[in-house]
Amino acid sequence: MGLITALGIDGRILLAQFVNFSVLVFVLWRFAYKPVLGILEDRKLKVEKGLDDAEAASKSLQNTKEETKQLLISARQEASLIIEAAHKKADERQQEVVAKAEKEINIITEKEREKIRAEKEAIMSQLKNEVSGLVLAGLQQFLSENMTDQRDQEVITKIVNNLEK
């Protein structure tokens, strides 16, 4: 008993301190440990999620890059096909146009030639007419001046002779 008094132990104080300490344990648990451990857990989850997200993002970025690459390649192929087709079409069209132009030119040339020929003929016939007229007039004039009956007879005989030969 001497030790208990020497140490200053009092049943009421023990009880009071027991209650106090229990309350302290409860309050610290409720207001300090639990929230802190909760927040640590939350943060851990968040960090894990963040890392997962980052991984997923980088993966999807990789995929997108790959897709873009594929898309570019296919677009390039398509573009070259289109250009080739366009070249072909343009060539065809050019040939068509050239052919058509040649045809037209031929037609026009032919027409012109025809025209020139017709004109030439007309001029020739006119020329013939005029020349024959001139010859006729000249002949008439010559005959009227130089023809006598005798001469006429001679000429006729000559022509007949010629015919008879």
Next chain:
Amino acid sequence: MNLDISLAPNILFNIGSFPVSNTLLWSWLVFAFLMVGAIIFKYSLKMRPGKFQNIAEMLIGGSYDFAESLMGSKKKTDRAFPLVFTMFFFILFANLLTFIPGQSAVTIQTAGGVVPLFRAIISDYSLVFVMTMISVIVTQIVAIASVGPLRYVGKFFNFTSPLNFFLGLMDLVGEVAKVMSLSFRLFGNIFAGEVLGAVMLFLFPFFLPLPFAFLGLLTAVVQPFVFAVLTLVFISMATTTNEEATA
């Protein structure tokens, strides 16, 4: 100047017939401070921690991980951690509080003479005894809950052979001795530190007390750790049955 060393805390005043000693008063203040601090702390918690929250998180989180590594299971740790960590933190805080300089110079006049207003809280055996009893009783409750009441009693009163009977009795003595060893280790260390400091201060107040103050600081940090870890180990041991322990 005379050196007055008393094992019991000094009574400051009485509320009715209830004696209020200097350690009791300070323990109340520390209780109140820690509770209010915890409540304020809870409502200032942020997902992005500041300096203080960082330290608190490191302390609590690190202690939890350490406790988990000792207990081996998260469920058991969740049960034991609040009690054990409060023991550690309260004792540590109370001990560190004694290093605020100038405390021993403040005395007040009471009915029983001039007594110091401050005294290390842990150098009052009552509170240490209360915490030890909590630790030991919780250990026994955990043991009963995990192995069942019959086997719990059977551990101490084993009639299978004379040797086992003797060992069982030794276990019983060991449980009682636990109370003594656990409480007097803490109380003795802190009280001795206080006395040593006071004696050195009394002998020669300059420089001489400094090494002892450092020693006291070491004790102030190590003893709460020892107390808490021992409690944790006791609880952890109580959750494993004899078969598991020997297997």
